[in-house]
Amino acid sequence: MSSPAERSAGTIYEQVQASPEFRAFRGRLRRYVFPMTAIFLAWYLAYVGLASYAPEFMSIRVAGTITVGLLIGLAQFVSTFVITTLYVRFAERELDGPAAELRARVESGHQEVGA
Amino acid sequence: MxxxxxxxxxxxxxxxxxxxxxxxxxxxxxxxxxxxxxxxxxxxxxxxxxxxxxxxxxxxxxxxxxxxxxxxxxxxxxxxxxxxxxxxxxxxxxxxxxxxxxxxxxxxxxxxxxxxxxxxxxxxxxxxxxxxxxxxxxxxxxxxxxxxxxxxxxxxxxxxxxxxxxxxxxxxxxxxxxxxxxxxxxxxxxxxxxxxxxxxxxFGDSHTFARDEPPEFREPTTVSVETPVTLEAPRSVDVTVRGTVDGQPVDGPVSWTAGSAHRVATGTELSFAAGEPVPVTSGAPTDDESWLxxxxxxxxxxxxxxxxxxxxxxxxxxxxxxxxxxxxxxxxxxxxxxxxxxxxxxxxxxxxxxxxxxxxxxxxxxxxxxxxxxxxxxxxxxxxxxxxxxxxxxxxxxxxxxxxxxxxxxxxxxxxxxxxxxxxxxxxxxxxxxxxxxxxxxxxxxxxxxxxxxxxGLNFAEAVVLVFAVAASTFCPLLVLGIWWRGLTDVGAIAGVVVGGVTSAGAVTAAISGLQAYLPVATGGWVEVLLYRPAIVSVPLAFLTMVAVSGITRTRRPADAGQVLLRLHAPERLGLMRDRLDDRG
Known part of the structure; x- marks a missing residue:
């Protein structure tokens, strides 16, 4: 990390931080990451709770040896993968794209100031 | 060989x-x-x-x-x-x-x-x-x-x-x-x-697990017990014993009744005929149906x-x-x-x-x-x-x-x-x-x-979960709060890591070394569960400690916290990281 002097007021960092685009961007990230973390945790915990409090539901036979509980259990692997893919797509669409635009705008502004 | x-x-x-x-x-x-x-x-x-x-x-x-x-x-x-x-x-x-x-x-x-x-x-x-x-x-x-x-x-x-x-x-x-x-x-x-x-x-065997039966031995099997176990017999089972069962020396055939539990000492040999139901270590599901x-x-x-x-x-x-x-x-x-x-x-x-x-x-x-x-x-x-x-x-x-x-x-x-x-x-x-x-x-x-x-005597996967509990109680709060909360202070971080580490590692040490036997609380209850699985207590405790102590020591917040957080969260495409590397030459 650079020294505090490099980060003094008026640096490019502060300009970026103060820009409404960056604030919107940071807000988007937070509004996505924290609710999603909570929802994912709830999804996993709910499955376990269901197994404990609704055992009849979990032991309904689907076919032969396969019960509902076993299916949902194995679906945890799939759901983990699906959730991750969703997040990465969100990040590339909502974070990387706007970030590139923001950079272009900041840099052009920066150059105008410099020139 | x-x-x-x-x-x-x-x-x-x-x-x-x-x-x-x-x-x-x-x-x-x-x-x-x-x-x-x-x-x-x-x-x-x-x-x-x-x-x-x-x-x-x-x-x-x-x-x-x-x-x-x-x-x-x-x-x-x-x-x-x-x-x-x-x-x-x-x-x-x-x-x-x-x-x-x-x-x-x-x-x-x-x-x-x-x-x-x-x-x-x-x-x-x-x-x-x-x-x-x-x-x-x-x-x-x-x-x-x-x-x-x-x-x-x-x-x-x-x-x-x-x-x-x-x-x-x-x-x-x-x-x-x-x-x-x-x-x-x-x-x-x-x-x-x-x-x-x-x-x-x-599939060639056409075996199914959808049955109310325990697993069975496919051929005559002799097992020697190397760590003391308590076995539950789901069905009545004939077994030839050489060693110590339930504190008594036994040498010869015995019959365990359905539903009975037996303590088998180290060094004991148990022989089963083919087709006999398999007794399981106590606490585990006994028949295939409930195993599923x-x-x-x-x-x-x-x-x-x-x-x-x-x-x-x-x-x-x-x-x-x-x-x-x-x-x-x-x-x-x-x-x-x-x-x-x-x-x-x-x-x-x-x-x-x-x-x-x-x-x-x-x-x-x-x-x-x-x-x-x-x-x-x-x-x-x-x-x-x-x-x-x-x-x-x-x-x-x-x-x-x-x-x-x-x-x-x-x-x-x-x-x-x-x-x-x-x-x-x-x-x-x-x-x-x-x-x-x-x-x-x-x-x-x-x-x-x-x-x-x-x-x-711990299963490897269980032993590793103990380590995960320590990591979740120490570095997880430190990283999550360090990355997402500008209010974190050095004192708060130290307090949280120490509290999380001591509770989780302490519980784990007590569980492994068998110290829970000396607890004033009756064993087999939730205390014993928490000793093996401390995360549900120690993780929230570490988070709370870190937040609370950071709040008390608010004045120690680093002045550059805002800038550091900005760098952590600004995507590379924003160019801050690359500029920084360029600055360094």
Whole structure:
């Protein structure tokens, strides 16, 4: 990390931080990451709770040896993968794209100031 | 020595030599480790293979199948937790940590809070986590060698510890991306072959689990009990005993009635005729039908235990030193996200295979339910299915070598992380890193090797979950709050890490050493569950402590917290990171 002097007021960092685009961007990230973390945790915990409090539901036979509980259990692997893919797509669409635009705008502004 | 033993030994030696040689050759030609040179050039798919290869340890390779054999569908949570931990690492930590330029937690705290005392505390926790994590790896190597050759486990453990310490100290087996990726594919192959053969044989047998019956012995079986167990007989079972049962010496045939439980002492031999129902260690589901349903064993507070397990594995992954270091080899935050997706697919397919091994072992190696040494399931399955002829021996050799690959990759990854921390933060005096690293490796590697010689009787997957609990209670709050909350102070961070570390590691130590027997509270209750699974208490406690103490010491907030956080969260495309690197020249 650079020294505090490099980060003094008026640096490019502060300009970026103060820009409404960056604030919107940071807000988007937070509004996505924290609710999603909570929802994912709830999804996993709910499955376990269901197994404990609704055992009849979990032991309904689907076919032969396969019960509902076993299916949902194995679906945890799939759901983990699906959730991750969703997040990465969100990040590339909502974070990387706007970030590139923001950079272009900041840099052009920066150059105008410099020139 | 049997054919199986000879083939397996040769396969193990080949894997060990190959890892060491490839590692040191690539290492020599590159001169410096991946972390310094290749950090910006490893493709995300290759990197994902390396992450998976280093992550899949003896616990995953041997332990989970054993737990599936005993607990059935409940044990799926170990596999799901080990996988989903990456999801939370990805969501909360991966990209910002990559941008911080730090690849160990002590480095991250330096960048974020610049506090030498906090760095020392984090160094101590890294050492603790690595040591605890190394234990089941070294014991796994000992168990593998013991099962195939019949030698006492400690010989294999001692040999394994010495091999890993020596090769890491001499510069071989560094965290070379290529070797780790190779080991992932090797481990996957070592499971795929027996699973495909096993499934083919199983379908030919037309065996079903949808029945209200316990598993049964397929042929006359004699088992010797090596750690004391309590066995539950689900049906009445005839057994010939030589040894001590329920405190009485017995020599001859006895009949255990349905539903009875018996304490069997160490050194006792139990012989069963073919077709007899298999008694299981107490607490586990007894018949196949309930084995397929969640929460059917007789153990108490299983919901609490499972919630705590989920919390530990989901939040613990982000605190593991060898995992964090690997994410640094991604070129940027975006590549870190992409490789995390591939990692999840790779881990998922591996754990599905491990689960199938556990299912097959319930049919073909049910005697492990009696001894409780379920870690052996994966190793014994090939010869149980195929016999100990040439084909069976070859497959058994492949599996044994896979187990050693699992142990070698994780143990060397851990030891490299550990030795770099010890050489930079613990060892006093001058001298270049190149001279201090070998000394640090020996100092760091010997204690866990010595402790590993004493058997703990814990399943490997369970032992590893204890380490996850410590990581989730210390580094998880530190990283999450450090990355997402500008209010964190150095004092708050130290307090949280100490509180989380002491409660989780303390509980785990008490559980392993059997101290809970001296508790004033009746055992078997939730206290005992929490000692083995402390995460559900210790993780929230650590978070609360960190937030509360940071609030009290508000004045100590670093002045540059806003700027540091901005850098962590601004995507590379914003250009801040690149500009910074350009500034440095």
């Amino acid at each position: 049997s054919l199986t033993a000879i083939i397996s030994l040769v396969a193990i030696v080949l894997v060990a030599v190959a890892s060491a040689v490839i590692g040191s050759v690539v290492h020599r030609t590159r001169l410096t480790s991946d972390f310094l040179v290749a950090s910006r050039s490893v493709p995300s798919r290759l990197n994902a293979g390396a992450i998976s290869g280093e992550y899949l340890s003896a616990a995953s390779f041997l332990g989970i199948a054993g737990l599936i054999l005993v607990q059935g569908v409940d044990a799926l949570w170990y596999a799901v937790g080990y996988t989903a931990g990456y999801l939370f690492l990805l969501l909360l930590v991966a990209a910002p940590l990559r941008r911080s330029g730090a690849y160990t937690v002590p480095d991250f705290t330096d960048a974020r809070l610049a506090s030498p005392p906090l760095r020392r505390v984090c160094t101590a926790v890294v050492i603790l986590i690595c040591w605890l994590y190394l234990l089941p790896q070294i014991q796994g190597a000992g168990l593998t060698l013991g099962i195939i050759t019949g030698l006492p486990d400690w010989i294999g453990s001692a040999a394994a510890g010495v091999i890993v310490v020596a090769t890491v100290a001499l510069g071989g087996m560094r965290s070379v991306t290529f070797v780790q990726a190779f080991q992932y594919w090797f481990k996957l192959t070592a499971l795929t072959v027996p699973v495909i053969i096993g499934l083919a044989v199983w 349903r969640p929460f059917t064993g007789s153990e108490q507070h299983q919901l609490l235990a499972t919630y705590s397990l989920i919390l530990a594995t989901f939040l613990g992954t982000m605190g593991l030193p060898h995992v964090l270091g690997r994410f640094y080899t991604n070129s940027d935050g975006r590549a870190a996200r992409r490789s995390a997706v591939v990692v999840l697919a790779m881990l998922g397919s591996f754990y599905v295979l491990v689960t199938l091994m556990g299912v097959l072992s319930r049919v073909y190696t049910p005697q492990l339910l009696v001894t409780g040494r379920t870690d052996a399931a994966v190793l014994l399955l090939p010869t149980a299915i195929l016999g100990s002829g040439l084909v069976g021996s070859l497959v058994a050799g492949l599996v044994a070598a896979g187990a050693w690959a699992a142990f070698l990759s994780t143990a060397s990854g851990l030891l490299v992380s550990l030795a770099s921390v010890v050489s930079t933060d613990v060892l006093p005096g001058k001298g270049g890193l190149a001279r201090r690293f070998p000394v640090a490796t020996v100092l760091a590697g010997l204690p866990p090797t010595v402790v590993a010689l004493v058997p703990t």
